[in-house]
Amino acid sequence: MSVPVPTAIHAGDGVPAALLDRLASILPRNALLVGDAIDPRYQEDRRGRYSARPCFVARPGTTEEVAACLAACNDFAQPLVVQGGRTGLSGGHRIADGEAVLSTERMTLLGAVQPLTRTVLASAGTPLQAVQEAAEAAGCQFGVDIGARGSATVGGNIATNAGGIRVLRYGMFRGQVAGLETVLADGTVLSALRGLDKDNAGYDLNQLFIGSEGTLGVVTKALLRLHPKPLGEANAFVAVPSVGAALA
Ligand SMILES: Cc1cc2nc3c(=O)[nH]c(=O)nc-3n(C[C@H](O)[C@H](O)[C@H](O)COP(=O)(O)OP(=O)(O)OC[C@H]3O[C@@H](n4cnc5c(N)ncnc54)[C@H](O)[C@@H]3O)c2cc1C
Known part of the structure; x- marks a missing residue:
């Protein structure tokens, strides 16, 4: 169904009707x-630097909607910035003049934890904390934890290859990704969600998207690895006089 958009807004924001x-x-x-x-939140930046007002905000809820939005923007050469939770610290989600937002905030479907493969399928806009809680409820642990867990999304975590406080034990976000579904700028959907540990069927394009900050396309779904929950956890505070002493 086509919803008419007021002409005055087209002209004001310079976007073709x-x-x-x-x-x-x-x-x-x-x-x-x-x-x-x-809403002004689409201009927010955790480092206090406001970006330009996006000329529109598209909030697709499915992979098909993401693909159709990207194809449309590609046809009109409309620049887009992908936004997840906007917690990134390097400004990748900030808007420059003439850019629009593609927000994943409606893409929050989280599948059931698969106990045999110890994986879970998450849509890009799922908050990290929701993945952690689902893992916990299934007797598992997710390998990444960061302070922004309540707002940062799986798609944003992948695009920034987030690390965090468990990185020495489980590796960075790259280490948690068993498969990805992504959409290229022209709307082509790449699906590599098989999650096989042994998979030598050609190029591993998923690796390119991890840490790409939204420059190659939009991550729409991720198959995430979970780990056995540790039997116990203990914290210690150790005071050392120097970096050298800490490393020793
Ligand atoms: C309090 C706090 C603590 C933090 N601690 C750590 C830490 O310990 N270790 C660490 O590594 N990082 C840390 N970070 C940074 C963290 O990695 C990022 O904030 C987070 O991963 C970004 O997720 P987001 O959903 O907010 O993405 P956004 O900020 O919205 O976007 C970040 C980048 O990803 C792109 N992007 C977002 N979603 C997608 C998608 N679906 N497809 C393609 N591109 C996309 C955006 O275009 C942008 O370039 C911290 C941040 C905060 C605020």
Whole structure:
């Protein structure tokens, strides 16, 4: 169903009316924000540097909607910035003039933990904390923990290859990814969610997307590895006089 967008908003934000009309035909009504409907949060930056106002915000809820939005923006050469929880510290989610936002905030489906393979399938906008809690409930542990766990998303964690306080034990986010579904700028969907540890069927394109900060496409789903839950956990505070002493 096509939802008409007011012409004044097209002109004000410099976005072709035909592009907004096409996006409105792809997305549900509340999933395309233009003009005053754009909340200031899409301009926020944890480091206190506000970015420009996006010329529109697309909030797809499915891989198909992501693909159709990207194809439309590609056809109109409309630059897009992917946003997850906007907790990134290197400014990758910030908006420059003329750019629009593709937010994954409606993509929060989290599958059931698979006990045999010890994996879980998460949509890109799922908060990290939801993955941790699902793992915990299934008697497992997720390998990454960071202070922004409640807001940071799986897609953002992958795009930044997040590390965190368990990195020495379990590795970075790269080490937790068993498979990915991604969408390229022209709307092509790449699905590599088989999750096989032994998989020598050609190039491993998933690795390119991890740490790519949204420059290669949009991560839409991730098959994540879980670990056996430690039997016990103990914390110690050790005071050392120097870095050398800490390493020794
Ligand atoms: C309090 C705090 C503590 C932190 N601690 C650590 C730490 O200990 N170790 C560490 O490594 N990092 C740490 N970080 C940084 C953390 O890694 C990032 O904040 C987080 O991974 C980004 O997730 P996000 O969903 O907020 O992504 P955003 O900030 O929204 O985006 C970050 C980047 O990813 C891209 N992106 C987002 N979603 C997608 C997607 N679906 N597909 C493609 N690209 C996408 C964006 O375009 C942007 O370039 C911390 C941050 C905070 C605020």
